[in-house]
Amino acid sequence: MATASVAKSRNSKKPGRFGVYGGRYVPETLMAALEELERAYEKAKKDRKFQQRLQHLLRTYVGRPTPLTFAGRLTQKLGGAKIYLKREDLLHTGAHKINNCIGQALLVERMGKTRVIAETGAGQHGVATATVCALFGFECVVYMGTEDMRRQELNVFRMRLLGAEVRGVDSGSKTLKDAINEAMRDWVTNVRTTHYLLGSVLGAHPYPTMVRDFHKIIGQEAKAQLRKAEGKLPTAIIACVGGGSNSIGIFHEFIKDKKVQLIGVEAGGRGEKLGEHAARFRGGSPGVLQGTHSYVLQDDHGQIALTHSVSAGLDYPSIGPEHAWLHDINRAEYVPASDAEALAATSLLARTEGIIPALESAHAVAEAIKRAPKMRKSEILLVNVSGRGDKDIGIMRENLKLDGK
Amino acid sequence: MPLSFAKKPSLVAYVTCGDPDLATTRDIILAAIRAGAAVIELGVPFSDPLADGPVIQRASERALRHHTSLEDVIALAREIRRQSDVGLIIFSYLNPLVRMGLGKFAAAAKEAGVDGVLATDLPVEEAEEYLAEMRKHGLATIFLAAPTSTDTRLKLIARASTGFVYVVSRTGVTGERQQMPQDAKSVVQRLRKYTKLPIAVGFGISTAEHTAAVSQYADAAVVGSAIVHTIERNPGKEAESVAKFINQLLAVGP
Numbered sequence: 137m138a139t140a141s142v143a144k145s146r147n148s149k150k151p152g153r154f155g156v157y158g159g160r161y162v163p164e165t166l167m168a169a170l171e172e173l174e175r176a177y178e179k180a181k182k183d184r185k186f187q188q189r190l191q192h193l194l195r196t197y198v199g200r201p202t203p204l205t206f207a208g209r210l211t212q213k214l215g216g217a218k219i220y221l222k223r224e225d226l227l228h229t230g231a232h233k234i235n236n237c238i239g240q241a242l243l244v245e246r247m248g249k250t251r252v253i254a255e256t257g258a259g260q261h262g263v264a265t266a267t268v269c270a271l272f273g274f275e276c277v278v279y280m281g282t283e284d285m286r287r288q289e290l291n292v293f294r295m296r297l298l299g300a301e302v303r304g305v306d307s308g309s310k311t312l313k314d315a316i317n318e319a320m321r322d323w324v325t326n327v328r329t330t331h332y333l334l335g336s337v338l339g340a341h342p343y344p345t346m347v348r349d350f351h352k353i354i355g356q357e358a359k360a361q362l363r364k365a366e367g368k369l370p371t372a373i374i375a376c377v378g379g380g381s382n383s384i385g386i387f388h389e390f391i392k393d394k395k396v397q398l399i400g401v402e403a404g405g406r407g408e409k410l411g412e413h414a415a416r417f418r419g420g421s422p423g424v425l426q427g428t429h430s431y432v433l434q435d436d437h438g439q440i441a442l443t444h445s446v447s448a449g450l451d452y453p454s455i456g457p458e459h460a461w462l463h464d465i466n467r468a469e470y471v472p473a474s475d476a477e478a479l480a481a482t483s484l485l486a487r488t489e490g491i492i493p494a495l496e497s498a499h500a501v502a503e504a505i506k507r508a509p510k511m512r513k514s515e516i517l518l519v520n521v522s523g524r525g526d527k528d529i530g531i532m533r534e535n536l537k538l539d540g541k
Numbered sequence: 542m543p544l545s546f547a548k549k550p551s552l553v554a555y556v557t558c559g560d561p562d563l564a565t566t567r568d569i570i571l572a573a574i575r576a577g578a579a580v581i582e583l584g585v586p587f588s589d590p591l592a593d594g595p596v597i598q599r600a601s602e603r604a605l606r607h608h609t610s611l612e613d614v615i616a617l618a619r620e621i622r623r624q625s626d627v628g629l630i631i632f633s634y635l636n637p638l639v640r641m642g643l644g645k646f647a648a649a650a651k652e653a654g655v656d657g658v659l660a661t662d663l664p665v666e667e668a669e670e671y672l673a674e675m676r677k678h679g680l681a682t683i684f685l686a687a688p689t690s691t692d693t694r695l696k697l698i699a700r701a702s703t704g705f706v707y708v709v710s711r712t713g714v715t716g717e718r719q720q721m722p723q724d725a726k727s728v729v730q731r732l733r734k735y736t737k738l739p740i741a742v743g744f745g746i747s748t749a750e751h752t753a754a755v756s757q758y759a760d761a762a763v764v765g766s767a768i769v770h771t772i773e774r775n776p777g778k779e780a781e782s783v784a785k786f787i788n789q790l791l792a793v794g795p
Contacts (some may be wrong), residue, residue, distance in 0.1 A: 142639050142670060161635055161662045163592045165687040165712050167694060307598065313589065320591040325713040327689060424635045424662070425589065437610040438640030439588040 142429055152341025155464060157457035160340040161424045162320075169327045174342040176247050181349070186242060193238050197271070199227050200235075200353065204361035207519075209488040217371060217511035219504055221491070222358045222386060222520045231494060231523030232351060232382045233264040233335055239350035241268040244331045251275045251330040255319040257284055257312035257378065258449035258496060259291025260523055261335030266300035268333075276300040279318040283310035284448045291527050309442045312378075312452045316426050336379025337456035340427030344457050351385025358518060359389050366516060372397035372507070375520040376499040377470065378414070378449045380456035382522035391467060399507075400459060401499040403445030404472030410435070414443040415472040416455045417463055425453065430460040446475035446531060447495035449523075473502035479535050481505055482525060494523035495531065544628040544656055544681060544704045546579055546739050550756030552791060553741050554578040554783075555632060555765030557586055557600035558617055559609025560772060565779050569772060570621055572780035576787035579761060580628035580741075581621070582659070585614050587634040592661050594716030596766040599773065611637045611646065615653045622654030630683060630704075635660045643671055647678040657681030657704040665694075665701040672701060685709050686732055688724035695728075699735035706736060707763065710744045716766045718745035726758050752790050764790060 142159075151174075152158050160170060180186040194200040203226065207219040224232040244252060252274045256262030262278040269276035278295055282304045285292050295302050308314040316338075323332040337344040337351075355373075362370060373390060375383035377400035390396045405413030413419075416431040423432035425440060433441040433453040445451040462468035473481075478495055481502035486492045493501055497520070504519045511517065525532065554573045558566050570581050586604035590597060611633065618629050631650055638646050638660060650658065658680050663671060665684055675682045681704025686695055689712060698706065710725035711718075725742050732740060742755045743763025755762040768783055775782035 142635065142643070142667065159667050160664060161667055162664065163661055163687070163709075164664055164685040164694075164698070165689050165709060167664050167666075167687075168689040168691055171691075307602075308588065317589050317591040321594075321714045324592065327712055422639075424639055426591065427662075432636070434636070434640065436640070437608070437612075438637035439605060440636070 142424060152345065154458045154461035157430050157460040158341060158344055159429050160427065161429065162340045162427050163324060165324050166327060170340055170342070172247065173243070176243055177342055177346050180243055180246060190239055190242060194235070194353070197228065198234050198238055201357045202226050204358060204365065206365065207489050210485065211508070213488055214505060214508040216508040216513065217515040217517045218513070219508055219517045219519060220362065220370070222354060222518060224354060224382060225491065225493060225497065225521045225524035229260070229264045229267050230526060231260040231264070232354060232385060233261045234267065235353060235385070236335065236347050236350040236381065237264040237268040237333060240331070240333045241272050244274060245272060247331065249329060249331045251326065252333050253277045253279065253319050253322050253330055254333045254335060255279045255312065255315040256335065257315065257451060258447065258494070259284065259288040259295070259527060260449065262300070262302070263291050263294045263298070265333050265335070266295040266298035269300060270298045277322065278302050279305050279315040279322070281305050281310040281312060281314050284312065287531055288448055288527055289530065311448065313440065320426065336381045337384050337458060338379040338426065338428060338454065344428065347381055348384045348388060348458060351381050352388040354382065354385035354520065355387060355389030358386060362516070362518065368516070369393055369396050370518040371511065371515040372399055373518045373520070374399045374401060374500045374503050376401045376450060376496045376522060377455060377459060378452050378496060380459045382520055384456060384458055386520045387468065398462065398468035399503060400468055400470045401503045402470055402472050403447060403450035403499060404474040404477070405444040406475050411442045412444050413472065414445045414451050414453065416453070417470040418472060428457050430454050430457040446478060446535070447499065449494070449496040450499065471503060473499040477502040479532070482532060483536055491521065492525035493521050494525050495528045497522045544580055544739070546760040548577070548579060550752045550791060551579045551761035552577065552752065552787065553580040553582060553743070553761050553763040554768055554787065555582040555584055555763060557584040557597060557604055557769055558614045559586055559604030559607065560600040560769070561603055561776070561779070562607065563609065563613055563617055567617060567620055568780040569783050571624065572784040573787055574625050574627045576784040577791050578627065578787060580630060582630045582632040582763070582765070583614050583618055585611050585631065585633035585637055587637060590634065592714055594714040594766060596770050596773070597715050600769045611641055615649050615655070618650065618655050619653035629655045630657045630659055631655055632659045633661070635663045643674040647674045647680055651678040651680055655680065657683050659683040659707060661685070665697045668701060683707055686728060688712055688728050690728070692731060695732050696735045699732065699738070702736065702738055705739040705741050705760070706732060708732065708740055708742045708759065710742050710746070713744065715744055717747035717770065721745065721751045721754050725755070729759050749790050749792050
């Protein structure tokens with residue numbers, strides 16, 4: 137297959153570009169809003185008051201810093217590397233998503249907009265968005281695929297309880313990708329009054345950079361916490377990758393520490409055929425989807441493929457452009473974990489550590505289970521538990537046959 | 542033939558290729574040309590048409606059910622070109638073009654007799670390589686200008702455009718509207734400062750009154766969803782229904 141390209145030149149110095157990936161591929165109507173957002177963000181980044189407010193809210197509302205937990209019983213059971221868990225599952229609303237939502241909410245306030253829209257897959261970003269909208273007094277509309285509404289019913293109710301309007305999206309695969317399309321359609325219509333609070337390191341510039349910046353605190357904290365606990369860097373860091381916000385959040389601080397292996401875990405779903413998984417680096421190729429140039433699961437004619445994952449949050453045909461770049465320069469490695477492996481990892485973590493991870497995060501745990509036994513006892517594996525599993529109890533109950541113990 | 546809008550009102554007619562099938566699309570286009578369309582926009586169906594309203598979304602789904610591809614659209618252009626010298630534009634989301642390869646696409650489209658290309662989700666800033674490839678093969682590059690475009694952006698759009706400039710009449714997705722928005726006229730006026738190219742106005746145009754109103758200040762009206770909707774509502778007599786509809790659109794002169 138020919139390498140598809142829209143930007144051959146090595147313009148990685150250009151803002152919003154990660155090597156050849158990233159950029160800003162949207163209808164003209166949205167360009168002015170993206171420029172406005174970029175300016176507002178650049179200004180806020182350098183504004184000490186903005187940063188102070190952000191830090192204050194992260195500490196007093198969101199629940200940062202999150203703990204770093206040594207997973208002693210899991211480590212013992214696997215018999216290899218020492219496993220540490222970064223506990224984003226303990227944040228308010230139950231996942232890392234709130235880090236970004238708080239940051240963007242402060243920007244919305246600065247830009248003087250009053251209406252916020254968002255897309256959501258697993259519902260965690262939707263809940264986090266509904267939460268900050270309640271906190272700041274913004275009108276909130278969340279788009280969600282009807283398939284995801286069915287499998288993440290609890291989160292739909294939480295969003296409504298928080299005062300958000302949840303609009304079901306019935307097109308395509310009725311999942312995250314379709315919810316983003318519909319959110320983009322709303323945004324292009326109401327762009328003058330509305331901010332699109334995008335929930336991952338996806339979409340047009342400045343989103344991939346801005347959302348990463350709001351999440352990089354995960355890696356910064358983990359590095360300091362690990363230094364205190366072990367006095368050294370981890371051998372490897374493992375995180376699940378849907379769009380890639382929690383993974384880039386924990387990776388970013390370590391990118392320059394070349395010895396630290398960065399491992400992203402994609403949804404291997406239920407098979408290797410196109411349509412059966414969401415592993416963009418297995419069968420995907422460079423393309424343009426929903427504002428950004430990155431790896432995309434697509435057919436030979438450039439039509440976007442359907443995807444499958446037991447976890448709604450990983451069920452997406454493209455991946456953040458910075459991950460595409462980290463992949464191509466071999467700085468990060470991307471591996472799949474299947475639905476079954478993620479479910480098995482969920483019960484193992486629950487029974488060894490008393491932590492029920494979100495099915496998304498369970499993909500990262502699954503990779504740790506494969507890798508730890510092959511590593512030396514002196515080595516350290518840092519696993520990002522990006523969210524908790526309460527929202528997935530229904531799916532777990534359907535899929536896990538408990539042995540009655 | 543170069544893109545020309547001699548008549549007033551001039552009509553640019555959009556169809557989603559392969560809806561309901563390619564043979565019918567060909568008949569619809571030939572009927573539209575006979576009814577007086579000056580330029581045909583050959584819409585390439587895409588799985589994720591995020592700039593389109595429900596009518597064109599449904600048309601894309603129908604076309605993709607039997608896997609209508611960019612290759613098919615180029616082949617259709619070649620067939621039309623054998624029978625007509627009407628202006629032919631390929632109207633697509635970027636990904637199918639990138640997937641084929643911009644150079645390969647441009648060569649094939651030119652060879653088939655296509656006059657120009659519009660990529661919905663490609664703003665001028667990201668168009669460097671695209672412009673180089675399209676220019677190399679002598680294809681016109683049509684860009685969108687929007688009510689939200691600043692003057693700085695309009696200047697860039699004017700500079701990158703050849704053939705004509707497509708002014709989006711309002712913020713929003715494609716689709717029919719009762720009333721023509723006021724936004725369009727002021728964008729056209731602002732844009733005129735930066736270009737001598739013809740200007741077409743589209744999004745929401747669905748009646749003879751709309752086309753007549755647009756022809757007062759612009760060179761052409763683009764009609765898309767209203768034509769696609771006519772196709773959807775008239776199974777089995779798509780071509781004649783579209784011809785009739787276009788006759789109505791062009792009936793009221795200024």
